Amino acid sequence: MSIRLFITGGTFDKEYDEIHGKLYFKDTHLPEMLKLGRCRADVKVRTLMMVDSLEMTEADRELILANCRRAHEERIVITHGTDTMEDTARMLGAAITNKTVVLTGAMVPYAFGSSDGLFNLGSAISLAQCLPHGVYIAMNGRFFTWNDVQKNRALGVFEARHRAESRGPDPHG
């Protein structure tokens, strides 16, 4: 079973610029991460863009969608910045129903050594192989469907939209 891995950038792939002391994008770390994980799944990697997801445009999202549609593989993993991951998931989820697409990301750049990226990549590649067709977000040991997920920006955590709402004041209370 082949898996297509589309790279779009995000925290996953941020680097430290030694000269200017800033974070930036250079090359993707995904092939190195697959090697570190001794990944034996048949994963084909293609970089679509290398952007901070806060700077992702509608044209960028259209490009991602077009690539998902065009892919021969039925199983797709997309690495993505966490800030607008739910937006891309929603857009893809409304359009793609005949493939399994799993978006994942990282809270800490892989290059920093103490990243959750490798853990999340293992999750996403596994989920892409066994979840039914649809679009999902896999982060930090949990996964969500595209129409029931949001990033809690205060905590830096993804959570179900439904469950989050139901935590509000109980009208029957």
Added chain:
Amino acid sequence: MSIRLFITGGTFDKEYDEIHGKLYFKDTHLPEMLKLGRCRADVKVRTLMMVDSLEMTEADRELILANCRRAHEERIVITHGTDTMEDTARMLGAAITNKTVVLTGAMVPYAFGSSDGLFNLGSAISLAQCLPHGVYIAMNGRFFTWNDVQKNRALGVFEARHRAESRGPDPHG
């Protein structure tokens, strides 16, 4: 959804003894790995033993089975040495049909920095949440059912038993 994580040792948890220059077991790294992965799944950890899987006895396997049966959780992950992982999977697979049990391990100790363990742990925790009841091995981006898996010792890779057999000489050739 709660996940029970049983620790049995294996390469996952080997340490380097600075005084004697040998590998040994001390404490498990699993809680640290869950923290590194920023794991938000509800994972409850219990150490059953800390052994090299080559030294695992039938009594050890009975203990693992008893704990799987006794667990309140329907979703179970077991960390295990790779050398006899398929034996434990077979024994559990014949006995447990009402829970999802995923065995995983590592080719390189987590303490060595360049381990596949975090990747595999992400896989196992995700698969435990979405695979149907049964016993599985999840390693290096792939997963196998308990009755169709073997470790290729020459390559250090898990593979389907069926597929491996079918690679043999073709009787109709």
Added chain:
Amino acid sequence: MSIRLFITGGTFDKEYDEIHGKLYFKDTHLPEMLKLGRCRADVKVRTLMMVDSLEMTEADRELILANCRRAHEERIVITHGTDTMEDTARMLGAAITNKTVVLTGAMVPYAFGSSDGLFNLGSAISLAQCLPHGVYIAMNGRFFTWNDVQKNRALGVFEARHRAESRGPDPHG
């Protein structure tokens, strides 16, 4: 022989803020680094400040000088941001002649895993024990006296001022 280690911040101690995706200061990593290096030298650590050296004020430098003067130890290491390390070295060098003071830093935060910090710390602690009284900068396997050093900002490298000047156009050429 006791060594006093004064911490002032700098790249050495920058952290990654997962929520905002920015670099910031929290606690110093120096005790952890000494532990990682299995340091058996008698090093006493004190944090004086946690600042980016571009934001270091004259008052900050006066505080560093006062602490160097007041220290009972004859051997002092100072961790410092690289951007103005030469300024602090010059100020201390003009004032302190009865102690050995070695400034060091890092081009990459220690928290990023691939840092030069541990290498530089090993250098600085060793040099503090064997260089004659005076003020020095130790970075990336080389060391310089306070009045003959500058940071080449384009390359991110420290170099001797004298040698750098002599590389200019030769008036006798």
Added chain:
Amino acid sequence: MSIRLFITGGTFDKEYDEIHGKLYFKDTHLPEMLKLGRCRADVKVRTLMMVDSLEMTEADRELILANCRRAHEERIVITHGTDTMEDTARMLGAAITNKTVVLTGAMVPYAFGSSDGLFNLGSAISLAQCLPHGVYIAMNGRFFTWNDVQKNRALGVFEARHRAESRGPDPHG
């Protein structure tokens, strides 16, 4: 100032064999470590052997001595297993008086991520540049002359022989 770096193996360069779960030697990590330390000193690397120092023979030591004598550089660093480092230091110390030779090693393999090797390498390269002619051992933030050093095998620590002896029962007590 050129520094000659001779590699002889030792814990520094041990690797983990994924197939057999044992430690072994493959290629040296020293060039990678110099790169990680952003080392700007002019270091020329040559591998003389890749052995566990417990298996080092007199012929091996003669080879090391011959290479030290033959080297054009006045400053030499030798990476060496810690178990017999003091023996090699003694043999070299009795023979070489016109160069500065610093032996160093690691308590934990570099490949394990949590190694003291980078710290020790920073020390050794710095000490080689500023210590007077003679033979030294640099480990874990301390350094010793060839005729006053021993490894405390119980603690895994190098210490001065003289000081260790003087810790014995006091005849005037």
